[in-house]
Amino acid sequence: MSGPLDDLRVVEISDTLTGAQAGQVLADLGAEVVAVEPPGGSRLRDQAAFPFLARGKKSVVLDLHERVDADVVWGLASEADVLITTLRPAALERFGLDHSVVSVVNPRLVYGSVTGWGRTGPMRDAKGYEGMVLAKLGAMATSFAKVSTRPGPTFPSVPFASWSASQALLQGVFAALREREASGAGQLVEVSLAKALAAQDPWNQAAAAIAQRFPDAFVAAPPVSDEGVPNYNFTFLLLIAITKDGHWLQFSQVQPHLFRAFIRSCGLEWMYDDPDWKTLPNFEDVPRRMRFWDILLTEVRKKTLAEWQEVFDQDPDVFAEIFRSGSEVLHHPQMQFARHTITLDDAERGAVLQPGPLMSLEGTPIVLERGAPRLDEHGAEVRARAAEARRDPVPAADPPPSGLPLAGTTVLELGTFYAAPYGATLLTDLGARVIKIEPTSGDPMRVMQPFPESGALKVLQGKESVALDLAAPEAKGILERLALTADIVLCSFRSGVAERLGVGARDLLARHPDLFYLDAPGYGIAGPHGHRPAFAPTMSAGAGIAMRNAGALVPDGETDDLAVLRARSIQLNSAGGGSATQPDGIAALAVATTLSLASYLKCRGVAGQHALTTMLNSCAHALCEDAVEHANRPPAPTADAEGFGFGPLYRLYETAQDWVFLAAPTESDWTDLTGQAEFSDLRDDSRFRDVAARAEHAAELVEALSAVFATRSADEWECALLAADIGCVKADTNTVERNYLGEFGRQHGYLATVESPILDEYPRVGPIVDFSRSATTATVGCTLGQHTEAVLREYGYDDATIADFAERGVIVTA
Structure with a gap:
């Protein structure tokens, strides 16, 4: 294995998905990762995903209950750059391997600790299983209840909390490594599954905060009522329907021009001129909503999948994803085109088809060459090295507290909607400066929800809004000045858009070779789906999230009964993810991990380069329990036919x-x-x-x-x-966002009270990473163009020029 981190040594003490996945990303990036396994091996060894999770690592078997074996870990930690562990703090103290002890012998160690709930609050000592976290926070009883037709909560199979925590841990580790470059000191990085899950929610936490503040003016309702009636037009914009030959499709036509294209493809454009239907897709009366839903289901049902794919090829504004399941994501046309899969030879399993690296790096390529190690394959080597390691405490003064670990990193954000932009948002809590370039009409997130700004309140936290008409020649000059001092550019436009505007990776890197340019689209920047519209439901269907959660709860079989089709579409919609668990959050966390890596690499003097993450590949990584193929592959953990869980x-x-x-x-x-x-x-x-x-x-x-x-x-x-x-x-019956903003969040120290230019004072979930020395900050949202004038002045524009730009519509100021 080789990559940009090939000089780092990492010790991994974990037999959970969270710790293994964080270690897997570090190993992919070239770090030496020594996985400490208990006698008999990690319990992950029996799972289908093990060859993916353990690829490129070294294995040593140690019984930490035995002093001699705990001393081996001590020796490894004394020379490591990073230690990651998911053991509970009390267990680490018993083994003599907690941060306060290990840091004495290695003050430069970045010590990453993951717990279920955090170190404060009533749940601090409880076990931190994924299912417990989702149940306690309310996801099973609210977000996924409608996946099943029976009463009561429903168990989701996708490990949303584990993925969130693994990525939050990596972000904290990279930030702490960056801070170490200046201070020379390591520190404790703490993450919990329960708090990290908060990063998955695009806007419902903000909506809940608004509802608390204005209880009489803003009443939240589910997308579909208990009676099966759509409450919002999202049922139509994000239509789930079945083809003539029995393939479920997820349409994602959220923007008006996309929805009109879809209506045209159904032969229904006449509706816009019909007095009874001209308000589509918005209807006040329930019967009209239900009738419109049936019309759309009927029209989709008239074509086979092949016929719909012909429509998609003819009109790039019309698209639907097939609901995939199991390892089918590995054979997705875009995954194949982008080479986001790889086959590695495994010593015990032979050839293993699996997702490739989470991110692609052109300047410091990631090379994957080794599969998973045999049990204790490197035991002798590791024990010998540990025996020679320094054991004496290092005399040193206590390292002073530091400021925000990503202070001094500037991100120039080009893009809209949630997945990629929220990745940059997460970095603002760690001190990064993010200058968001918004269209003069504003990011569409600002008007996606009924209450003004509620859709964008969270995704815009901590950012400086500069509103530009990118089609104007003067806007390109402004971007050039901003790019001169930026460290990172984040772009999430659909394929070809950035290039047409002259701000694509090739353009900007040619003029500013020190930039780290991250493209973070839904599918990719080229290929068969690069130009396709990609939203959270699209990815949920295409990657297999919905079908993994639905399992056998959505029956197979042909039917033309519209009531049955409506009911099944509700199940699939719920299975795709709720307000707190969905693909936008999965992708945003991967973006944040890549941006924090970029900040660390830039600090070390690594040259600028083009990088790529995609929503589709990020979801494949999160679904690694399914997204592997090899001989004699054991089945992925699968929920029972009634959606109660994985077993008794x-x-x-x-x-x-x-x-x-x-x-x-x-x-x-x-x-x-x-x-x-x-x-x-x-x-x-x-x-x-x-x-x-x-x-x-x-x-x-x-x-x-x-x-x-x-x-x-x-x-x-x-x-x-x-x-x-x-x-x-x-299994709590409050929604996840109400639990975060209510007593549970307060008891566990998750909440911060902030003051916003939009809402004045309101509560939000605080930063998802904590440090023993470095600071964090709870940032707030911004209004459209709030920072345009200030940023332009900072970059050398005088008042007369700014006023001229504003008068001609080149910019918008607050």
Whole structure:
């Protein structure tokens, strides 16, 4: 393996998806990553994704309960640049491997720690399983409830929280490494699954804050009511429909010209001139909304998939994604064109088809050559090296607190909507300066929601809005001046747009070779889908997120019954992701990781270059449990046919009042659970004596556990089992955003109160990364053109020129 980080040494102590995925990105970038595995190996070894997660790493087996083995880790950490761990803080203290101890022998160490909930609040000591986090925050009972037609919450299979935490950890590590270049000192970087998940939400947190502030003027409602009636026009703009030959399609025609093109492709353009339909896609009365929905479903059903693909080829403004499943994303035409897949030889599995690197770097290419290591393959080498490592404390004064770790990094943002721009937003909390170039009409996010600015309030946090008419010749001159002092350019235009405006990577890098230019489109900057409109639902369908969550809940089979088709489309829409869990957030986090990497590389003097991330490839990485192919591949964890969970010990249970999520998948978890009086009868039942027996008698175990859980309320079970260190929480019925902005967020220290030029004072979730020395800041949104004048003055334009630009519409000022 080689890449831009080939001089870094990393120690990975984790058997969770979060830690393994963070280590995998570092290994892909060329770092030496030593994965410390427990006796018998990481539990990830039995999973389909292991050859992807462990590629390029070194393996050493160590029992941290044994002092001699813990000393090996101590020796590795004494010479490492980065240590990442998902062990709970109490366990690290017992092993003598917590940050306060290890940093004494290696003050330059960047120590990345991931917990489930953070180190404050009522849940601080609880286990941090993905399912517990999504249940406790309300995602199962609100975001995904309609994936199933039964009452109660529904379990999603996509690891949204684990992905969020892995990327937040990487952002913090790169920021801390950058700060180390100046200070010479490392520090503790802390991330939690529960707080990191907040980065997935495009606007609902802002909408909830507005609803709190103006309860009588702003009432939020779900996209589709409990009676199956669309509350908003998004049901039509983001139509889910089935073709004549049985393929579900996700249309994504959010902008007016795109929707009109779709209506034209259906032969319905006459509706714009018909008094009964001319307000489409907005209708006040319910019957008209329902009738319009049926008309669209009927028109889509008239064509086969091949016929629709002919339409897409003829009109680039009309497009729909096929709902893919399993590893089909690896065979997506765009993934194949962009070479975002790779086949690596694995010592135990043979050839493994898997996603390529998360980001592409032209100037410092990532070269992947090694598959996953055999268990303890590098044990002798690693132990010998650790034995020779320095063990004595390093005499040094306590390093002083530092400022914002990305202070001094300037990002010039070219793009609209959520996925790429929010990646830059995350960096503003760490001190990066982001100058956002907006069209004079404003980013469309500003008017995407019924309440003005609510759609963009979050995505514009911390940015300086410079509103330009990019078609004007003078605007290009302004961009040239801004590019002179920028470190990074972030572009998310569809393929060809930046080039037509003269601000593409080739243009700007030719004139400013020190720039790090990141293209972050939905599909790519060329290829069969590079020009296609890409929104969160498009990616959810095309990458396989919706089908992974839906599982068997959406039945196969042909039908022309419009009521059935409406119901199934609601299920697929819900399965694609809710307000807090969706592809925009997945992609934004990957963008932020790449931008923070760029800031670190720039600080080290690495030359400017062109880089690329895409929403599609980011989603493939997040879906790695499915997105691999190799011989004798074990199945990915798959929810049961009713959407309760992965098995008897990792699933939802109905109680005397409300529901709980039980997370007790390991042997030690089982021992703890059956050690409780209420479950003790299960301990001596021969049907459940070991893992194999429990798998064979899974239905009986579910029945037995269901009977016990039915004896108490969800609140009572959560209180009792958490006190016994057993993973069990109530599936909260509040929405995720209400939990973040309510008592849960306050108790766990997630909230910051900020003052905005739009809303005055309001609460927001604070930065998703914490540091032991570096500062963070909770930034706020901005109005259109709020900073145009100030930025232009800073870059040498006088008042007369600025006034002339404003009068001629070249710029918009606040």
